[in-house]
Amino acid sequence: MFAIVPLVLVGVLSFTSWNGVDAPRFNGLANWTKLLHDPVMTQSVWLTLVLTVAGVVVQTPVSILLGVWAAGHQRNRAVLSAIFFIPLLLSATAISVVWRAILDPNFGVPSQLEWLFGDGNLMGSQSSAVAVLTFVGLWQWTPMHALLYQGGARAIPQVLYQAASIDGAGRVRQFFHITLPQLRNTMITSVILMLVGGLTTFDTVLILTQGGPGTDTTNSAFYMYQQAFKRFDFGAGSAIALVLVVVATLISLAVVRLSGYDKMRSTTEGL
Amino acid sequence: MRRRPNHLAGLGSLVWLALVGFPLYVLLISTFRTRANYSSQGPLTFPSQLTLQNYLDDFSNGFGQDFLNTLLVTVSVVAIVLLVVPPLAYAIVRARGRTIGTVFRIFLLGLAIPAQAVIVPMFYVISKAGLYDNLLGVILPTAAFCLPVCTLVLTGAMRDITSELYEAMAVDGATPWRVFWQLVLPLSKGGLSSVVVFAALQAWNGFLFPLILTQSESTKVITLGLYNFQTEHGVDVPGLLSAVVLSMLPIFIVYLFARRALVQGLMGVGGK
Numbered sequence: 001m002f003a004i005v006p007l008v009l010v011g012v013l014s015f016t017s018w019n020g021v022d023a024p025r026f027n028g029l030a031n032w033t034k035l036l037h038d039p040v041m042t043q044s045v046w047l048t049l050v051l052t053v054a055g056v057v058v059q060t061p062v063s064i065l066l067g068v069w070a071a072g073h074q075r076n077r078a079v080l081s082a083i084f085f086i087p088l089l090l091s092a093t094a095i096s097v098v099w100r101a102i103l104d105p106n107f108g109v110p111s112q113l114e115w116l117f118g119d120g121n122l123m124g125s126q127s128s129a130v131a132v133l134t135f136v137g138l139w140q141w142t143p144m145h146a147l148l149y150q151g152g153a154r155a156i157p158q159v160l161y162q163a164a165s166i167d168g169a170g171r172v173r174q175f176f177h178i179t180l181p182q183l184r185n186t187m188i189t190s191v192i193l194m195l196v197g198g199l200t201t202f203d204t205v206l207i208l209t210q211g212g213p214g215t216d217t218t219n220s221a222f223y224m225y226q227q228a229f230k231r232f233d234f235g236a237g238s239a240i241a242l243v244l245v246v247v248a249t250l251i252s253l254a255v256v257r258l259s260g261y262d263k264m265r266s267t268t269e270g271l
Numbered sequence: 272m273r274r275r276p277n278h279l280a281g282l283g284s285l286v287w288l289a290l291v292g293f294p295l296y297v298l299l300i301s302t303f304r305t306r307a308n309y310s311s312q313g314p315l316t317f318p319s320q321l322t323l324q325n326y327l328d329d330f331s332n333g334f335g336q337d338f339l340n341t342l343l344v345t346v347s348v349v350a351i352v353l354l355v356v357p358p359l360a361y362a363i364v365r366a367r368g369r370t371i372g373t374v375f376r377i378f379l380l381g382l383a384i385p386a387q388a389v390i391v392p393m394f395y396v397i398s399k400a401g402l403y404d405n406l407l408g409v410i411l412p413t414a415a416f417c418l419p420v421c422t423l424v425l426t427g428a429m430r431d432i433t434s435e436l437y438e439a440m441a442v443d444g445a446t447p448w449r450v451f452w453q454l455v456l457p458l459s460k461g462g463l464s465s466v467v468v469f470a471a472l473q474a475w476n477g478f479l480f481p482l483i484l485t486q487s488e489s490t491k492v493i494t495l496g497l498y499n500f501q502t503e504h505g506v507d508v509p510g511l512l513s514a515v516v517l518s519m520l521p522i523f524i525v526y527l528f529a530r531r532a533l534v535q536g537l538m539g540v541g542g543k
Contacts, residue, residue, distance in 0.1 A: 085534060100501070107313065224390075237391050245388040
């Protein structure tokens, strides 16, 4: 109920002007036409999509490798995987604060490793700021997705591997012909989680870049926060939020449809 | 059959170890530096002199209050979740009616809705209810956003209880209430601990709701404290980082002792 009622309200509020103090007043489509002609809004939607796609592309291979590795029987596995999953315990706030300190151009690591970072002002240009956000996202979310894949990989019947090695298939071929196809369901679950998470990235943007330089890393969730809670234009904020919900729902549905997930009798676990 | 080690994934895991280990090393070592040492020597060299002053400063900067607030929020959220979710999941698993199916589907819809999307109306509702800048105004939405995932996980666990067990209890003439207490709850212990882990982590690490719904010192939680610390005393990096360490310490202690349960819990819920 706490999710549905506000969702209806957010729709209603997107057609009003409201400063957070007085009663909301209806103003028809004014918020929507304003946003349609707002260059920052258009840019923020693009940026959100770029960050989301980059997140999925970077996190998926790493999580699959880590998850498959953690499902196996290596030496030191318990100790290593205990360390691997530490980012899970940290709040997004703590993670962002730590990385901001580490990457500080004057007192952070870049000041000591100039051969690697150049002038070290990573938050100073759009491309490197986006790279930092993607990297911190990788750091923050990979452990959770690796856990999902670990569960998926454990559920693959060992018989398949035995049969494959009798047929003379090597490690790499086994990975591509057994492990990956068997992880299909897990992959869909994980990608949907990444998509929704990526679309709504907020804490890291607020703390690491504050949307800057300029509005270069202002994604939609951050723009919504700015409009509503910094400029007290709650109507516009609601409209952006509604766009976010619709896009997130459509993309999730598309992934489910395109992958045929809804028609499959789930063989392993989903979510 | 013995499996050979997977070298490719093993290499990947070593790279990951460096990626996780290096920042944690920088984080820890920086908290024991004096502020002057941090700005003159930078974060990488090993400090000539170690100090605990940063941690002491955090407590005089109100960390204790933030800590108690966060603890209160976390305990309350877990309590609400434990009160609501088990009966709900039980009803969903056992009842045959159409209403309960509809309720469940609405719940699942809640899974897909990100908190940011509804934060504006949440702010509206909470202010109207007079709960703005009140910890209760943080506790209720946080718990509400935990409910869908928690219910899903627990229904999963309860589905695994075989129907023979229910029938056996029914033959013995047990009331639904007794079945719930003596059969369902003990057998879904694993699911319950996952739910507790998930709810506690969400509440402990929550940031958006406190950011939007509170403002004064007396209702500040740890994550918000870190954020404010950064915006107000951005130059005191050792002080900030020691506050980060303090904020993760309780979870880390639990992690050390109950790693298996915790990881299994996170595996079960997976969600963000």
